[in-house]
Amino acid sequence: MFIVKYIKEVFNAVKSLFVGLRRTGYYFTHHKEIITQQYPDNRDTLNLPERFKGEVVMPHNENNEHRCTGCTACELACPNGTIKVITKFDIGTDGKKKKAIDKLVYHLELCTMCNLCIIACPSDAIVMAQTFEHSVFDRAELTKILNNPGSKIMEGVE
Amino acid sequence: MVEEIGTTEEGDLIINVGPQHPATHGVLHLVITLNGETIKKVEPHLGYIHRSIEKMCESLTYRQFIYVTSRMDYLSAHINNHACALCVEKGLDVEIPRRAQVIRVLMDELTRIASHELWWGAMAMDLGAFTPFFHAFRERETINDIMEETCGARLTMNYMVPGGLMADLHPNFQKRVKEFITLYKLKINEYAELVTGNIIFQNRMKGVGYLSAEDAISYGCSGPTARGSGVSCDIRKLYPYEVYDKLEFDEVLETEGDSFARYMVRIGEMNQSIKIIEQLIDNIPDGDFQAKTKVVLKLPKGEFYSRVETARGELGVYIVSEGGTTPYRIKFRSPGFSNLSALDHMARGSKLGDLVAMMGTLDLVIPDIDR
Numbered sequence: 209m210f211i212v213k214y215i216k217e218v219f220n221a222v223k224s225l226f227v228g229l230r231r232t233g234y235y236f237t238h239h240k241e242i243i244t245q246q247y248p249d250n251r252d253t254l255n256l257p258e259r260f261k262g263e264v265v266m267p268h269n270e271n272n273e274h275r276c277t278g279c280t281a282c283e284l285a286c287p288n289g290t291i292k293v294i295t296k297f298d299i300g301t302d303g304k305k306k307k308a309i310d311k312l313v314y315h316l317e318l319c320t321m322c323n324l325c326i327i328a329c330p331s332d333a334i335v336m337a338q339t340f341e342h343s344v345f346d347r348a349e350l351t352k353i354l355n356n357p358g359s360k361i362m363e364g365v366e
Numbered sequence: 367m368v369e370e371i372g373t374t375e376e377g378d379l380i381i382n383v384g385p386q387h388p389a390t391h392g393v394l395h396l397v398i399t400l401n402g403e404t405i406k407k408v409e410p411h412l413g414y415i416h417r418s419i420e421k422m423c424e425s426l427t428y429r430q431f432i433y434v435t436s437r438m439d440y441l442s443a444h445i446n447n448h449a450c451a452l453c454v455e456k457g458l459d460v461e462i463p464r465r466a467q468v469i470r471v472l473m474d475e476l477t478r479i480a481s482h483e484l485w486w487g488a489m490a491m492d493l494g495a496f497t498p499f500f501h502a503f504r505e506r507e508t509i510n511d512i513m514e515e516t517c518g519a520r521l522t523m524n525y526m527v528p529g530g531l532m533a534d535l536h537p538n539f540q541k542r543v544k545e546f547i548t549l550y551k552l553k554i555n556e557y558a559e560l561v562t563g564n565i566i567f568q569n570r571m572k573g574v575g576y577l578s579a580e581d582a583i584s585y586g587c588s589g590p591t592a593r594g595s596g597v598s599c600d601i602r603k604l605y606p607y608e609v610y611d612k613l614e615f616d617e618v619l620e621t622e623g624d625s626f627a628r629y630m631v632r633i634g635e636m637n638q639s640i641k642i643i644e645q646l647i648d649n650i651p652d653g654d655f656q657a658k659t660k661v662v663l664k665l666p667k668g669e670f671y672s673r674v675e676t677a678r679g680e681l682g683v684y685i686v687s688e689g690g691t692t693p694y695r696i697k698f699r700s701p702g703f704s705n706l707s708a709l710d711h712m713a714r715g716s717k718l719g720d721l722v723a724m725m726g727t728l729d730l731v732i733p734d735i736d737r
Contacts, residue, residue: 221565228560232497243504259518259536287430322433322524323532336518 256338261321264291264314265337266354273362274355276333278309285328290318308361316342317350331365374399378406385414389492389722392732394706396721403717408710412736419737423696428454428528428663431693436522438700439734441481444473445676447526452607453672453683454528457665465653466530467608472646473513473525474674475639476543479550480509481677482636489629489726490561493570498560505553508546512539528663530656543647550640562633571626575712575724578623585711586704589679590635591728594628596621601675615642628727664691678702678729702734 235241247254256262268274278295296310312334326336334354344350373379379400385393393414399407419438423431432450436443448470455462487502510520516536517523525532561567577587582595592599600617602610618634620627665687673682679701686695705728712724 224563224565228564231556231559243507257515257518257536259516259533260514261518285429287426287433320433320522321519323518324429324433324524327532 256340258338259336260338260340261323261336262339263316263337263342264319264325264334264354266312266334268356268359269362272356272359274333274359275331275362275365276309276312276355277331277361277365278307279330281328281330282325282334285324287322287324288318288320290315291325309355312354314352314354315350316352317347383721389725390732391488391730394730394732394735398718398721400718405713405716405718405721408713408721410706410709414736415733416736420696420698424693427691428665428693431696432527433522433524435698436524437733438698438737439676439678439681439702439731440521441484441731442477442676442678443522444477444525445674446681447524448474449672449674449681449683451526451528452674453670453685454663454665456672457668457670457685457687458528458659458663460529460657460659462530462657463654464609464651466655466657468646468650469531469535469655470526471608471610471613472543472643472650475642476509476512478677479636479639480506482632485632485677485729486557486561490567492722492726493567495561495567498557501553501556501560505550508549512542512546515539515542527656529659530654534655535650540647540650543643547640547644554637557633562629568626570720570723571624571629571727573624574716574720575625575727576623577708577712581708581711582623585708587679587708588701588704589675589677590628590631591679591705591708593618594620594631594727595623599680601673601680605673607672607674613642613645625723625727632729662691664689665693676701678731678734679705698737700734700737702731706730706735
Protein backbone atom coordinates (compact mmCIF):
# COMPACT_ATOMS: atom_id res chain seq x y z
CA MET A 209 0.00 0.00 0.00
CA PHE A 210 1.39 3.35 -1.04
CA ILE A 211 -0.25 5.38 1.72
CA VAL A 212 0.97 3.05 4.50
CA LYS A 213 4.49 3.15 3.13
CA TYR A 214 4.38 6.93 2.89
CA ILE A 215 3.16 7.36 6.47
CA LYS A 216 5.79 4.91 7.69
CA GLU A 217 8.51 6.90 5.97
CA VAL A 218 7.32 10.17 7.48
CA PHE A 219 7.12 8.57 10.93
CA ASN A 220 10.64 7.15 10.68
CA ALA A 221 12.00 10.47 9.45
CA VAL A 222 10.51 12.40 12.37
CA LYS A 223 11.66 9.70 14.77
CA SER A 224 15.26 9.94 13.51
CA LEU A 225 15.27 13.67 14.22
CA PHE A 226 14.06 13.13 17.77
CA VAL A 227 16.66 10.41 18.40
CA GLY A 228 19.35 12.94 17.57
CA LEU A 229 17.72 15.67 19.61
CA ARG A 230 17.52 13.36 22.62
CA ARG A 231 21.30 12.90 22.51
CA THR A 232 21.80 16.66 22.27
CA GLY A 233 19.39 17.16 25.16
CA TYR A 234 21.29 14.60 27.24
CA TYR A 235 24.49 16.63 27.04
CA PHE A 236 22.55 19.85 27.58
CA THR A 237 21.42 18.57 30.99
CA HIS A 238 24.59 16.65 31.99
CA HIS A 239 27.20 19.30 32.67
CA LYS A 240 29.65 16.87 34.27
CA GLU A 241 30.46 15.26 30.92
CA ILE A 242 31.88 18.49 29.53
CA ILE A 243 35.58 18.03 28.91
CA THR A 244 36.57 21.53 27.83
CA GLN A 245 39.74 22.82 29.47
CA GLN A 246 39.87 26.48 30.45
CA TYR A 247 43.27 27.38 29.06
CA PRO A 248 45.02 29.76 29.99
CA ASP A 249 43.24 29.84 33.37
CA ASN A 250 44.42 26.29 34.13
CA ARG A 251 48.11 27.03 33.51
CA ASP A 252 49.12 26.10 37.06
CA THR A 253 47.58 22.66 36.88
CA LEU A 254 48.49 21.94 33.27
CA ASN A 255 50.78 18.92 33.12
CA LEU A 256 52.51 18.05 29.88
CA PRO A 257 53.96 14.57 29.43
CA GLU A 258 57.70 14.30 30.02
CA ARG A 259 58.34 13.34 26.40
CA PHE A 260 56.61 16.43 24.99
CA LYS A 261 58.85 18.15 22.47
CA GLY A 262 58.70 21.86 23.27
CA GLU A 263 62.19 23.26 22.67
CA VAL A 264 65.80 22.14 22.91
CA VAL A 265 67.59 23.06 26.14
CA MET A 266 70.97 22.22 27.61
CA PRO A 267 70.81 21.23 31.28
CA HIS A 268 73.52 22.59 33.59
CA ASN A 269 74.41 21.31 37.02
CA GLU A 270 74.86 23.49 40.15
CA ASN A 271 78.52 24.24 39.26
CA ASN A 272 77.44 25.73 35.91
CA GLU A 273 78.76 22.71 34.02
CA HIS A 274 77.20 21.07 30.95
CA ARG A 275 77.90 17.82 29.10
CA CYS A 276 78.48 19.19 25.58
CA THR A 277 81.81 18.29 23.97
CA GLY A 278 81.29 20.30 20.81
CA CYS A 279 81.27 17.27 18.49
CA THR A 280 78.65 18.90 16.17
CA ALA A 281 76.67 15.66 15.87
CA CYS A 282 73.47 17.60 16.53
CA GLU A 283 74.36 20.18 13.89
CA LEU A 284 74.84 17.45 11.30
CA ALA A 285 71.66 15.62 12.30
CA CYS A 286 69.43 18.68 12.09
CA PRO A 287 67.44 18.89 8.85
CA ASN A 288 66.79 22.65 9.05
CA GLY A 289 70.08 24.14 10.16
CA THR A 290 68.56 24.98 13.52
CA ILE A 291 71.68 24.35 15.58
CA LYS A 292 75.06 26.00 15.07
CA VAL A 293 77.97 24.93 17.25
CA ILE A 294 80.79 27.47 17.62
CA THR A 295 83.87 25.88 19.15
CA LYS A 296 86.98 27.31 20.78
CA PHE A 297 90.18 25.87 22.21
CA ASP A 298 90.59 25.88 25.98
CA ILE A 299 93.92 25.38 27.65
CA GLY A 300 93.44 22.60 30.15
CA THR A 301 95.08 22.12 33.54
CA ASP A 302 97.81 20.00 31.96
CA GLY A 303 98.70 22.78 29.51
CA LYS A 304 97.25 21.00 26.48
CA LYS A 305 94.78 22.60 24.09
CA LYS A 306 91.31 21.14 24.40
CA LYS A 307 88.29 21.63 22.11
CA ALA A 308 85.24 23.07 23.84
CA ILE A 309 82.11 24.92 22.88
CA ASP A 310 82.09 28.68 22.85
CA LYS A 311 78.42 29.01 21.94
CA LEU A 312 75.70 26.59 20.96
CA VAL A 313 73.29 28.75 18.97
CA TYR A 314 69.77 27.42 18.68
CA HIS A 315 67.23 28.95 16.27
CA LEU A 316 63.86 28.19 17.77
CA GLU A 317 62.13 29.86 14.83
CA LEU A 318 63.54 27.21 12.46
CA CYS A 319 63.03 24.21 14.73
CA THR A 320 60.39 21.60 13.84
CA MET A 321 60.82 19.54 17.04
CA CYS A 322 61.75 16.38 15.14
CA ASN A 323 63.95 15.10 18.01
CA LEU A 324 66.78 14.02 15.69
CA CYS A 325 69.44 16.12 17.47
CA ILE A 326 68.54 14.61 20.84
CA ILE A 327 69.01 11.10 19.45
CA ALA A 328 72.24 12.03 17.69
CA CYS A 329 73.89 13.50 20.80
CA PRO A 330 76.43 10.94 22.13
CA SER A 331 76.82 12.56 25.56
CA ASP A 332 73.17 13.46 26.30
CA ALA A 333 74.05 17.13 26.52
CA ILE A 334 70.76 18.44 25.09
CA VAL A 335 67.20 17.46 25.99
CA MET A 336 63.70 18.54 25.05
CA ALA A 337 61.92 20.89 27.45
CA GLN A 338 58.16 20.92 27.97
CA THR A 339 57.63 24.63 27.39
CA PHE A 340 55.25 25.51 24.59
CA GLU A 341 54.33 29.19 24.82
CA HIS A 342 56.98 30.49 22.48
CA SER A 343 55.36 33.69 21.20
CA VAL A 344 57.51 36.80 21.49
CA PHE A 345 57.25 40.31 20.07
CA ASP A 346 60.75 40.40 18.58
CA ARG A 347 61.96 37.67 16.28
CA ALA A 348 65.53 38.01 17.49
CA GLU A 349 64.50 36.67 20.90
CA LEU A 350 63.93 33.27 19.31
CA THR A 351 67.63 32.82 18.58
CA LYS A 352 68.98 31.39 21.80
CA ILE A 353 72.40 30.48 23.14
CA LEU A 354 71.95 27.23 25.01
CA ASN A 355 75.08 27.17 27.17
CA ASN A 356 75.15 29.56 30.12
CA PRO A 357 77.80 32.30 30.13
CA GLY A 358 80.99 31.10 31.76
CA SER A 359 79.89 27.46 31.77
CA LYS A 360 82.37 24.62 31.47
CA ILE A 361 82.24 21.01 30.42
CA MET A 362 81.54 18.49 33.17
CA GLU A 363 84.44 16.38 34.43
CA GLY A 364 84.65 12.98 32.84
CA VAL A 365 82.54 13.69 29.76
CA GLU A 366 84.44 12.84 26.58
CA MET B 367 42.22 26.59 -18.30
CA VAL B 368 38.91 28.41 -18.19
CA GLU B 369 38.31 32.02 -17.38
CA GLU B 370 38.07 32.51 -13.65
CA ILE B 371 35.32 35.13 -13.63
CA GLY B 372 32.29 36.10 -15.65
CA THR B 373 30.36 33.95 -18.07
CA THR B 374 31.29 31.61 -20.90
CA GLU B 375 30.24 32.04 -24.53
CA GLU B 376 27.23 29.80 -24.01
CA GLY B 377 26.07 32.01 -21.18
CA ASP B 378 27.12 29.71 -18.33
CA LEU B 379 28.12 31.29 -15.07
CA ILE B 380 31.61 30.71 -13.73
CA ILE B 381 32.08 30.90 -9.97
CA ASN B 382 35.08 30.33 -7.75
CA VAL B 383 34.95 28.27 -4.59
CA GLY B 384 38.05 28.90 -2.54
CA PRO B 385 40.97 29.21 -2.04
CA GLN B 386 39.57 30.61 1.20
CA HIS B 387 36.32 28.78 1.67
CA PRO B 388 35.26 26.93 4.81
CA ALA B 389 33.94 23.89 2.92
CA THR B 390 37.17 23.14 1.07
CA HIS B 391 39.13 22.48 4.31
CA GLY B 392 42.18 24.33 3.14
CA VAL B 393 43.37 26.23 0.15
CA LEU B 394 41.64 24.28 -2.59
CA HIS B 395 40.41 26.44 -5.44
CA LEU B 396 37.54 25.10 -7.52
CA VAL B 397 36.43 26.89 -10.67
CA ILE B 398 32.86 25.79 -11.30
CA THR B 399 30.93 26.29 -14.53
CA LEU B 400 27.23 26.51 -13.75
CA ASN B 401 24.14 26.31 -15.90
CA GLY B 402 21.57 27.74 -13.54
CA GLU B 403 22.20 25.62 -10.48
CA THR B 404 23.46 22.57 -12.35
CA ILE B 405 27.17 21.91 -12.40
CA LYS B 406 28.63 21.55 -15.89
CA LYS B 407 32.28 21.38 -14.96
CA VAL B 408 34.50 21.50 -11.89
CA GLU B 409 38.11 22.42 -12.34
CA PRO B 410 40.41 22.25 -9.30
CA HIS B 411 43.27 24.73 -9.32
CA LEU B 412 46.14 23.60 -7.17
CA GLY B 413 49.39 25.11 -6.00
CA TYR B 414 48.35 27.37 -3.14
CA ILE B 415 50.15 25.24 -0.55
CA HIS B 416 52.88 23.74 -2.71
CA ARG B 417 56.02 23.51 -0.59
CA SER B 418 58.02 21.30 -2.98
CA ILE B 419 58.38 18.56 -0.39
CA GLU B 420 59.75 16.11 -2.97
CA LYS B 421 62.61 18.45 -3.87
CA MET B 422 63.23 19.26 -0.20
CA CYS B 423 63.59 15.56 0.53
CA GLU B 424 66.26 15.23 -2.15
CA SER B 425 68.58 17.51 -0.21
CA LEU B 426 68.08 15.72 3.11
CA THR B 427 69.60 12.46 4.29
CA TYR B 428 67.62 9.26 4.72
CA ARG B 429 67.20 9.91 8.43
CA GLN B 430 66.25 13.54 8.00
CA PHE B 431 63.70 13.48 5.20
CA ILE B 432 61.06 11.52 7.11
CA TYR B 433 60.02 14.42 9.31
CA VAL B 434 58.96 16.45 6.23
CA THR B 435 56.46 13.79 5.17
CA SER B 436 54.46 14.38 8.38
CA ARG B 437 53.52 17.69 6.79
CA MET B 438 51.97 16.11 3.69
CA ASP B 439 48.94 14.34 5.04
CA TYR B 440 49.07 15.75 8.51
CA LEU B 441 46.06 13.73 9.69
CA SER B 442 47.84 10.44 9.07
CA ALA B 443 51.36 11.61 9.81
CA HIS B 444 52.34 8.28 11.36
CA ILE B 445 51.36 6.36 8.24
CA ASN B 446 53.33 8.72 5.98
CA ASN B 447 56.41 8.25 8.15
CA HIS B 448 55.77 4.53 8.10
CA ALA B 449 55.76 4.41 4.28
CA CYS B 450 59.07 6.29 4.07
CA ALA B 451 60.69 4.17 6.78
CA LEU B 452 59.53 1.00 4.97
CA CYS B 453 61.04 2.21 1.70
CA VAL B 454 64.41 3.04 3.27
CA GLU B 455 64.41 -0.30 5.11
CA LYS B 456 63.75 -2.07 1.83
CA GLY B 457 66.82 -0.39 0.39
CA LEU B 458 68.95 -1.14 3.44
CA ASP B 459 67.61 -4.69 3.56
CA VAL B 460 67.13 -4.71 7.34
CA GLU B 461 64.56 -6.74 9.21
CA ILE B 462 63.02 -4.68 11.99
CA PRO B 463 62.22 -6.35 15.34
CA ARG B 464 58.77 -7.76 15.84
CA ARG B 465 58.04 -5.44 18.73
CA ALA B 466 58.63 -2.44 16.50
CA GLN B 467 56.38 -3.92 13.81
CA VAL B 468 53.51 -4.42 16.23
CA ILE B 469 53.87 -0.93 17.69
CA ARG B 470 53.94 0.54 14.20
CA VAL B 471 50.69 -1.18 13.29
CA LEU B 472 49.10 -0.06 16.57
CA MET B 473 50.09 3.55 15.91
CA ASP B 474 48.86 3.36 12.32
CA GLU B 475 45.45 2.15 13.38
CA LEU B 476 45.14 4.77 16.13
CA THR B 477 46.00 7.41 13.56
CA ARG B 478 43.42 6.00 11.17
CA ILE B 479 40.71 6.26 13.82
CA ALA B 480 41.78 9.81 14.70
CA SER B 481 41.73 10.81 11.05
CA HIS B 482 38.31 9.29 10.39
CA GLU B 483 36.90 10.91 13.52
CA LEU B 484 38.02 14.33 12.35
CA TRP B 485 36.59 13.57 8.92
CA TRP B 486 33.28 12.54 10.46
CA GLY B 487 33.01 15.77 12.43
CA ALA B 488 34.05 17.96 9.51
CA MET B 489 31.74 16.09 7.14
CA ALA B 490 28.73 16.71 9.36
CA MET B 491 29.78 20.32 9.78
CA ASP B 492 29.92 20.79 6.01
CA LEU B 493 26.32 19.65 5.82
CA GLY B 494 25.25 22.11 8.48
CA ALA B 495 25.40 20.12 11.72
CA PHE B 496 27.80 21.72 14.14
CA THR B 497 27.42 19.52 17.24
CA PRO B 498 28.97 16.31 15.80
CA PHE B 499 32.22 18.19 15.30
CA PHE B 500 32.66 18.51 19.06
CA HIS B 501 31.60 14.92 19.67
CA ALA B 502 34.26 13.73 17.21
CA PHE B 503 36.95 15.91 18.74
CA ARG B 504 36.20 14.54 22.20
CA GLU B 505 37.29 11.03 21.18
CA ARG B 506 40.07 12.28 18.93
CA GLU B 507 41.51 14.23 21.85
CA THR B 508 42.03 10.94 23.72
CA ILE B 509 44.12 9.58 20.85
CA ASN B 510 46.07 12.83 20.64
CA ASP B 511 46.87 12.53 24.33
CA ILE B 512 48.13 8.97 23.82
CA MET B 513 50.34 10.16 20.96
CA GLU B 514 51.60 13.08 23.00
CA GLU B 515 52.62 10.78 25.83
CA THR B 516 54.48 8.25 23.69
CA CYS B 517 55.74 10.25 20.69
CA GLY B 518 56.03 13.71 22.21
CA ALA B 519 53.82 15.50 19.72
CA ARG B 520 50.16 15.57 18.82
CA LEU B 521 50.20 15.82 15.03
CA THR B 522 53.69 15.72 13.52
CA MET B 523 55.15 12.88 15.52
CA ASN B 524 58.23 11.75 13.54
CA TYR B 525 58.13 8.54 15.60
CA MET B 526 58.95 5.96 12.95
CA VAL B 527 62.57 6.07 11.85
CA PRO B 528 64.46 3.74 9.50
CA GLY B 529 65.19 0.62 11.52
CA GLY B 530 62.31 0.83 13.96
CA LEU B 531 61.00 3.47 16.30
CA MET B 532 62.41 6.60 17.83
CA ALA B 533 61.62 5.62 21.42
CA ASP B 534 60.04 2.74 23.26
CA LEU B 535 56.40 2.81 24.31
CA HIS B 536 55.44 4.85 27.33
CA PRO B 537 54.58 2.61 30.33
CA ASN B 538 51.04 4.02 30.38
CA PHE B 539 50.40 3.27 26.71
CA GLN B 540 48.53 -0.04 27.04
CA LYS B 541 46.37 1.23 29.90
CA ARG B 542 45.39 4.38 28.05
CA VAL B 543 44.63 2.61 24.78
CA LYS B 544 42.35 0.22 26.65
CA GLU B 545 40.61 3.21 28.21
CA PHE B 546 40.18 4.66 24.75
CA ILE B 547 38.64 1.44 23.42
CA THR B 548 36.11 1.45 26.26
CA LEU B 549 35.28 5.10 25.60
CA TYR B 550 34.99 4.52 21.86
CA LYS B 551 32.58 1.60 22.24
CA LEU B 552 30.48 3.70 24.59
CA LYS B 553 30.29 6.66 22.25
CA ILE B 554 30.11 5.12 18.78
CA ASN B 555 26.32 4.70 19.15
CA GLU B 556 26.05 8.47 19.38
CA TYR B 557 27.50 8.75 15.90
CA ALA B 558 24.67 6.64 14.52
CA GLU B 559 22.05 8.46 16.58
CA LEU B 560 23.22 11.94 15.68
CA VAL B 561 24.19 11.64 12.05
CA THR B 562 23.96 8.27 10.34
CA GLY B 563 20.30 7.68 11.07
CA ASN B 564 19.28 11.29 10.55
CA ILE B 565 16.82 11.64 7.69
CA ILE B 566 18.13 15.02 6.53
CA PHE B 567 21.67 13.68 6.40
CA GLN B 568 20.63 10.54 4.52
CA ASN B 569 18.65 12.47 1.94
CA ARG B 570 21.60 14.73 1.27
CA MET B 571 24.00 11.80 0.88
CA LYS B 572 22.11 9.00 -0.85
CA GLY B 573 22.45 9.03 -4.62
CA VAL B 574 24.74 12.06 -4.51
CA GLY B 575 28.12 11.92 -6.22
CA TYR B 576 27.79 8.55 -7.87
CA LEU B 577 31.07 6.95 -8.91
CA SER B 578 30.98 3.60 -10.67
CA ALA B 579 33.58 0.92 -10.02
CA GLU B 580 35.02 1.31 -13.54
CA ASP B 581 35.40 5.06 -13.09
CA ALA B 582 36.95 4.63 -9.67
CA ILE B 583 39.61 2.40 -11.22
CA SER B 584 40.21 4.59 -14.26
CA TYR B 585 40.61 7.75 -12.15
CA GLY B 586 43.05 5.92 -9.88
CA CYS B 587 40.94 6.32 -6.75
CA SER B 588 41.99 4.37 -3.71
CA GLY B 589 41.05 3.99 -0.09
CA PRO B 590 37.49 4.50 1.13
CA THR B 591 36.60 6.44 -2.03
CA ALA B 592 37.17 3.40 -4.22
CA ARG B 593 35.90 0.91 -1.66
CA GLY B 594 32.59 2.78 -1.56
CA SER B 595 32.25 1.86 -5.23
CA GLY B 596 33.02 -1.79 -4.55
CA VAL B 597 36.65 -1.81 -5.69
CA SER B 598 38.76 -3.98 -3.44
CA CYS B 599 41.95 -1.96 -2.97
CA ASP B 600 43.04 -2.28 0.67
CA ILE B 601 46.85 -2.45 0.61
CA ARG B 602 46.77 -4.02 4.07
CA LYS B 603 44.96 -7.01 2.56
CA LEU B 604 46.39 -7.13 -0.97
CA TYR B 605 50.07 -6.40 -0.23
CA PRO B 606 50.41 -6.95 3.52
CA TYR B 607 53.25 -5.17 5.27
CA GLU B 608 54.47 -5.54 8.87
CA VAL B 609 52.11 -7.88 10.75
CA TYR B 610 48.88 -7.20 8.84
CA ASP B 611 48.88 -10.67 7.23
CA LYS B 612 48.58 -12.29 10.68
CA LEU B 613 45.66 -10.14 11.80
CA GLU B 614 41.96 -10.78 11.46
CA PHE B 615 40.05 -7.88 9.98
CA ASP B 616 37.66 -7.29 7.11
CA GLU B 617 38.03 -5.03 4.16
CA VAL B 618 34.93 -2.82 4.32
CA LEU B 619 33.23 -2.75 0.93
CA GLU B 620 30.05 -0.99 -0.17
CA THR B 621 28.73 -1.29 -3.70
CA GLU B 622 26.37 1.69 -4.06
CA GLY B 623 29.12 4.11 -5.08
CA ASP B 624 27.36 7.20 -3.73
CA SER B 625 28.38 9.53 -0.93
CA PHE B 626 26.52 7.52 1.70
CA ALA B 627 28.42 4.37 0.71
CA ARG B 628 31.73 6.16 1.18
CA TYR B 629 30.46 7.42 4.53
CA MET B 630 29.56 3.90 5.65
CA VAL B 631 32.96 2.56 4.54
CA ARG B 632 34.76 5.00 6.81
CA ILE B 633 32.48 4.25 9.76
CA GLY B 634 33.11 0.54 9.18
CA GLU B 635 36.86 1.10 8.97
CA MET B 636 36.92 2.71 12.38
CA ASN B 637 35.34 -0.43 13.85
CA GLN B 638 37.85 -2.63 12.00
CA SER B 639 40.72 -0.53 13.35
CA ILE B 640 39.40 -1.03 16.88
CA LYS B 641 39.31 -4.77 16.15
CA ILE B 642 42.98 -4.72 15.06
CA ILE B 643 44.02 -2.72 18.14
CA GLU B 644 42.18 -5.15 20.42
CA GLN B 645 44.07 -8.08 18.88
CA LEU B 646 47.46 -6.44 19.33
CA ILE B 647 47.29 -4.40 22.51
CA ASP B 648 47.77 -7.37 24.86
CA ASN B 649 50.23 -9.14 22.58
CA ILE B 650 53.06 -6.65 22.18
CA PRO B 651 56.15 -8.88 22.11
CA ASP B 652 59.20 -8.06 24.20
CA GLY B 653 62.50 -7.16 22.63
CA ASP B 654 64.23 -4.26 20.97
CA PHE B 655 62.29 -1.40 19.45
CA GLN B 656 65.01 -0.68 16.92
CA ALA B 657 67.17 -2.75 14.60
CA LYS B 658 70.88 -2.02 14.52
CA THR B 659 71.64 0.40 11.70
CA LYS B 660 74.67 2.48 10.81
CA VAL B 661 74.85 6.11 11.89
CA VAL B 662 75.06 7.33 8.28
CA LEU B 663 72.58 5.50 6.06
CA LYS B 664 73.55 4.81 2.47
CA LEU B 665 71.16 3.09 0.10
CA PRO B 666 72.62 0.96 -2.69
CA LYS B 667 72.20 2.14 -6.25
CA GLY B 668 68.73 1.30 -7.49
CA GLU B 669 65.02 2.04 -7.24
CA PHE B 670 62.84 1.28 -4.24
CA TYR B 671 59.10 1.46 -3.85
CA SER B 672 56.85 0.91 -0.87
CA ARG B 673 53.12 1.33 -0.48
CA VAL B 674 50.91 1.62 2.57
CA GLU B 675 47.24 2.25 3.22
CA THR B 676 46.72 5.67 4.79
CA ALA B 677 43.38 6.89 6.06
CA ARG B 678 42.73 8.33 2.58
CA GLY B 679 44.01 5.57 0.34
CA GLU B 680 47.19 4.25 -1.13
CA LEU B 681 50.39 6.16 -0.45
CA GLY B 682 53.39 5.12 -2.52
CA VAL B 683 56.96 6.21 -1.86
CA TYR B 684 59.43 5.85 -4.72
CA ILE B 685 63.13 6.43 -4.11
CA VAL B 686 65.85 6.45 -6.75
CA SER B 687 69.25 6.09 -5.16
CA GLU B 688 72.63 6.77 -6.71
CA GLY B 689 74.41 5.16 -3.78
CA GLY B 690 74.87 8.33 -1.75
CA THR B 691 73.50 9.56 1.55
CA THR B 692 70.64 11.53 -0.03
CA PRO B 693 68.01 10.30 -2.49
CA TYR B 694 68.59 11.19 -6.14
CA ARG B 695 64.86 11.44 -6.79
CA ILE B 696 61.91 10.90 -4.50
CA LYS B 697 58.28 10.72 -5.51
CA PHE B 698 55.15 10.38 -3.43
CA ARG B 699 52.01 8.92 -4.90
CA SER B 700 49.46 10.62 -2.70
CA PRO B 701 45.91 9.34 -2.42
CA GLY B 702 44.27 12.75 -2.25
CA PHE B 703 45.40 13.88 -5.69
CA SER B 704 43.85 10.91 -7.50
CA ASN B 705 40.68 11.06 -5.44
CA LEU B 706 40.26 14.74 -6.23
CA SER B 707 40.55 14.06 -9.96
CA ALA B 708 37.30 12.07 -9.77
CA LEU B 709 35.41 15.08 -8.38
CA ASP B 710 34.72 16.60 -11.81
CA HIS B 711 33.22 13.34 -13.07
CA MET B 712 31.10 12.90 -9.93
CA ALA B 713 29.81 16.45 -9.85
CA ARG B 714 28.72 16.91 -13.49
CA GLY B 715 24.97 17.17 -13.75
CA SER B 716 24.31 17.52 -10.04
CA LYS B 717 23.33 20.62 -8.11
CA LEU B 718 25.76 23.08 -6.57
CA GLY B 719 24.59 22.30 -3.03
CA ASP B 720 25.59 18.66 -3.42
CA LEU B 721 29.18 19.55 -4.25
CA VAL B 722 29.95 20.09 -0.56
CA ALA B 723 28.69 16.61 0.29
CA MET B 724 30.86 15.09 -2.45
CA MET B 725 33.98 16.96 -1.34
CA GLY B 726 33.28 15.94 2.24
CA THR B 727 33.15 12.24 1.43
CA LEU B 728 36.37 12.42 -0.60
CA ASP B 729 38.10 13.42 2.66
CA LEU B 730 40.47 15.87 1.02
CA VAL B 731 43.59 17.04 2.81
CA ILE B 732 45.00 19.81 0.64
CA PRO B 733 48.68 19.66 1.75
CA ASP B 734 48.58 16.00 0.71
CA ILE B 735 47.32 16.92 -2.77
CA ASP B 736 49.78 19.75 -3.33
CA ARG B 737 52.79 18.51 -1.33
